[in-house]
Amino acid sequence: MPQITRPAVRARLPFAAAGVMLVVLALAGCSTTSHKPVDEYSGEPKGVEAPASSAGGAAFAVWLKDGGQFAIALYGSSSCPPKVASVSVAASNQLVATLAPAPGGMCTRDYVPHTTVFATPSGITTTSDVSIKLPDTTLTLPGLPG
Template structure:
């Protein structure tokens, strides 16, 4: 009798832990899912808009764009090719019903790091947070500036 109670408790604990892991797997994380030099690849944006933006943005301003029908958000930041500015995580500043805004925190680089003086794009891709929407403009704070991502 005692062993069957222990067995049931162990089963309930295992089921509870499995539920936690299953639910955690459904929610997108805040860490990047992809990270690469250049603009979002043409296969991510079949209409070629990302490649056009690279030529239009000669000032090196950050660019953000929806990928995969709004399932992901790509953030491109210009900087040194040897010391790129890379997104570390994404935070919701204002959920969709309050304004639809996120912030991208960058990986901190050592102050004494030696970097080239070129200006090239580097893209970090995040899952779109659950609390934002693609049906209204998204404000993205990154690298000291705010970028507006239009409605998808």
């Protein structure tokens, strides 16, 4: 029996492969890069005054080093401090913060600040407000004077 070839199927394969490549490239362009902290320590951010909105232990964010860095201050137990594990750029001047998992064990019942510092990601405009989405709130870094 003679073998029947299907030229239409063979012709569609390069187009299907090209379509898959376009989808992969599009998804790669949408992927977010997680930025890790450059520093973290107990207490409020060094060298800046906490905003009035942080009275009573509300989380806040401030610019450091003329916008080259920013700090996120979260309040919680001094023995099990809340920490930001990473931030990623979600959209124009919008960051999403991922919290580090809570450590196991016993935690003290005090309520103190813990600061996590990040280098400002490229693509963030420091002269405009920047929002930082946390699991339970959104913080605003006010734009710096131009």
